[in-house]
Amino acid sequence: MFWMQYAFASKFMPTAATDQASQVNNLYSFLLISSFIACVILIGGMIYFAYKYKRQSLTAKSAYITHNTFLEFLWSFIPLVIFLVVFGWGWHIYHQMRQFPKDALEVHVTGKQWAWEATYKSGVRTANLVKVPIDTDVKIILASNDVIHSFYVPSFRIKQDAVPGRYTAVWFNANKLGDFHIFCTEYCGTQHSGMIGKLQVVSREEYDKWLEEEAKFSTLPIAQKGEKLFQIKACSGCHSVADASVKVGPSLFKKFGAKEELTSGDSTGVDENYLRESILNPNAKIVKGFASGVMPSFQGQLSEDELSAIIEYIKSAK
Ligand code: HEC
Ligand SMILES: [Cu+2]
Structure with missing residues (x-):
């Protein structure tokens, strides 16, 4: 049928x-x-x-059961x-x-408004990305920085609340390579629906290589880290930093400490908070000569550490 x-x-x-x-x-x-x-x-x-x-006629009686x-x-x-x-x-x-398997690979994942932060045993930290090897028992130890979040991976059929002030946990053993969604399934504020992470299942070799590279990355000087992130997060497609050439967005060369003319007719000094706002909420102030709505918001896609690294990189471009 x-x-x-x-x-x-x-x-x-x-x-x-x-x-x-x-x-x-x-x-x-x-x-x-x-x-x-x-x-x-x-x-x-x-x-x-x-x-x-059904009654056969007006006078007929139906069966009495x-x-x-x-x-x-x-x-x-x-x-x-x-x-x-x-x-x-x-x-x-x-x-x-x-029933948690012994010797599982453990990853700490912390929910916060509005991102998932993962910390590996080696100290490697990621935002909205949990990378794990295939065919391996993985235990996710959950915590929350602020309110209740819920860690949900539909493809694994697992869901667990992340509660402030205590640990909760889930485990899985992925048998397919690929990228899978991580959703937050506990309403946690205005950007709740944007709290989307990626659970990436890779081969053991790729995982080991990645972890090693990330460990190196985390000990880089902060501005160099920012330079890498600028590539990874695709900022470099729209902004030049090494020179004053204009791409889709304004050049960030010698930007720090300068005065910026805005579409609103006002002008503003470029300091750390202006850069922060420009990255997290690009439409708050629009640079003169550019359109609003072109640069996507990076709210929830950069951890505080990553944000500081990018800002230090922009500051170093002089
Ligand atoms: C799709 C293209 C695009 C991407 C990707 C993009 N931006 Fe932008 N960005 C723009 C445009 C266009 C503007 C100017 C309009 C405005 O002010 O929002 C801008 C403005 C800015 C400003 C303010 C610049 C000034 O002159 O005052 C900063 C800082 C900035 N972006 C940083 C970043 C960083 C960091 C990233 C990556 C995390 C990034 N941008 C990704 C297009 C982009
Ligand atoms: Cu949440």
């Missing part, structure tokens, strides 16, 4: 990238199919009985068995999710 093809959760649910996600899909498929069968029996039965026992013990037993007992199966099955999967 046509619906059978769609009744299997793997057909319409997000990619299942862990073994547990596939198990969740199976349980979901079972629920869907058994609900469909129950629905057909119930609604079909109702229609059939309405037709069969009070009860049927055997049928009543069946329609209580069969659902009971199905519910117990669903309970046991669900409990089994949930138990696995809460």
